[in-house]
Amino acid sequence: MIFLLVTIVVFIVFIYKQKQNTYLKGMKELKMIHENDMLRSQLEIQEQTFQNISREIHDNIGQKLSLAKLHLNTLHVGGQLGLDSQIKNIVNFLTETIADLSDLSRSMSSDVIKNNGFLKALEFEINQLNKPELFNIKLTVVGEPVFMHAEKELILFRIVQESLNNVIKHAHASSIHLNLHYADSHLLLSITDNGKGFSLDNFNKRNGLLNMNKRALMLNGQFDIESSIGTGTVVTIKLPIYENS
Amino acid sequence: MKYTYNIYFDLQCIVILLSFLFAVKIVKNKNTPRYMKGFYWYPTVGLLCAIPSYIESHFFPIKHSQYLINFSLLFHFCFLGNFILKVLPKRNVYIIIFFYLQLIIISTMLLSSDWKFLANKAFAITNFSLALLSLVYFFQILKQTDLLNLLEEPSFWIISGIFLGMGFESPLSAVIDYLTDNTLILQHKYFFRLIVASYIIMHLFFIKAYLCSIKVKRI
Structure with a gap:
């Protein structure tokens, strides 16, 4: 009789533990899915931000710098001594800056990976x-x-x-x-x-x-x-x- | 024969005393769940009832000790039944009705003029009802979604004690009742020893519950 009763209690504990383990496993999986979702969202936001900055550099800042460079190239200084070489230097700086910004823009953009792998x-x-x-x-x-x-x-x-x-x-x-x-x-x-x-x-x-x-x-x-x-x-x-x- | 019975009885008194001491100890512990705070009443009354029985079994008979047994049985059912109702995850009307119906039946049996004849039956019904209520608790915890750390849950140990003790005691009371009906008095002692053992088992589980009460962890 006592053996039967003890068996019932042990059986209940066993079933309960199994249920508990399943529950905890489920919770762990849910937590992992949630964390993954969170990280994915973070990455998406980050990528979107990168994309926006990249586009801004390429379409806006790059364009303006190119325009400034064009203006400088067409500038007539009337043979003033030293000014000519200074303008050339500025143009060179601008060229380098435009190239750097272009590289930065490409590095930030995900298009490079999407298009070229x-x-x-x-x-x-x-x-x-x-x-x-x-x-x-x-x-x-x-x-x-x-x-x-x-x-x-x-x-x-x-x-x-x-x-x-x-x-x-x-x-x-x-x-x-x-x-x-x-x-x-x-x-x-x-x-x-x-x-x-x-x-x-x-x-x-x-x-x-x-x-x-x-x-x-x-x-x-x-x-x-x-x-x-x-x-x-x-x-x-x-x-x-x-x-x- | 009487000597062996006395050893069992002494052992029961010691276990109830221990149970009482632990129950008192956990009252002021801040980790003790609320439902365990008043549990010391059960071993207290158990001890108060055990002392006259102890005197009776070792020294001399006490007049009208049956009233004490009646009272203790009623208290035993009310207290433990109420405790089970309190810790049940889902208390429904049918369980409450069942509890009160049993209470009425047992009270009627104990208060009747023929109480000696009905006492064993009352014991059997009481303890069978408590074992059933314990089973309801087990079924409910298996169904509930809020999972507890079962082996560290005091209520689980209390209910397990009630289930094992009372589930074991109830058929024994029924057998004693049968033997009394058939005037087979000699076999009584053997079954009484087993009944005492069932109470010892129950109180040992209660002690485990008190120990769990000191540190309750929830998941």
């Missing part, structure tokens, strides 16, 4: 960063490049941009090496620098790294970082190329 956009970005000759940035591609979904490529591109930005701002590195390895089902991207490195103890406090991690998770990928003080940093991102892989 991730790899081309990355090559363009590296060329831009190599221009001032402050860093030596190399790109190595292994395997046959594959076009992924435009949104996926854009998010991946933003992760790389953020990572490069971190190296430029904080690492004091002279050499950065990007390695893209296209395997059968996944893409392995690594960014290695020879900078000062940092301790990973406070990983959770670094918003930039957390954002990169979240973005990689959103793409069903893995984000890893290896670093210690004085040894440089290696950021690795592993992504499934196809949606179902």
Whole structure:
């Protein structure tokens, strides 16, 4: 009799625990979906802002600067000594500024990725960063490049941009090496620098790294970082190329 | 025979005493849920009833001790029944009607002139009703959406104690009633020992509930 009663109680506890686990699992999934949605919205807003700034640079500021340059080129100074060369200098500055703004506009715009793909956009970005000759940035591609979904490529591109930005701002590195390895089902991207490195103890406090991690998770990928003080940093991102892989 | 029975009875008194001490201890604890604050009344009355019974079983018979047993049974049903109603996630009219109907039946049985004849039946009905109410609680917690950490929930341990203790005691009371009807008095002691054991089990579960009351976590 007592055995039967105890069995009933144990059975109830067992059923309840199972229900509880299912509930908690459901809650966890919902939370993850919600977080993903939030991040996606954030990225969309960010992309929209980038797009607006990019368009503004290209259509408005760029146009005005071009107009100013045109006016300067058609300016007759009447043979005044020194003024001619000064105008030439201003025109040169304006030309450089227009080119920089154009590059900035292209870098911010997602059109480059949508039209030319991730790899081309990355090559363009590296060329831009190599221009001032402050860093030596190399790109190595292994395997046959594959076009992924435009949104996926854009998010991946933003992760790389953020990572490069971190190296430029904080690492004091002279050499950065990007390695893209296209395997059968996944893409392995690594960014290695020879900078000062940092301790990973406070990983959770670094918003930039957390954002990169979240973005990689959103793409069903893995984000890893290896670093210690004085040894440089290696950021690795592993992504499934196809949606179902 | 009597010696073994006394050991059981002593053990029951010790467990009720422990239960009383723990119940008093949790009253001022800020983590104790509200429904547990007044629970010390149950082991208090249990202890008050156990003392005369203890004297009776060890030393000398006390006159009119049956009135105390009647009172304790009524209190036992009212208190535990009310407790179950209080902690039920969903209290509906049918359960309340069931509770009061049982209360009327038991009171009538105990107040009747032929109480000696009806006492065992009253015990059986009381405890069977409490076991049933406990089952209602179990079904309701399985259905509810607001999930608790069951093994740290004092109400769960109290109800489990009632369910195990009373679910075990109720058929025993019925058997004793049958034996009394058939004047098989000799077998009584054996079943009484088991009844005492059922109360010990119940109070041990209550102690676990008091311990849980000290730290209640909700998900």
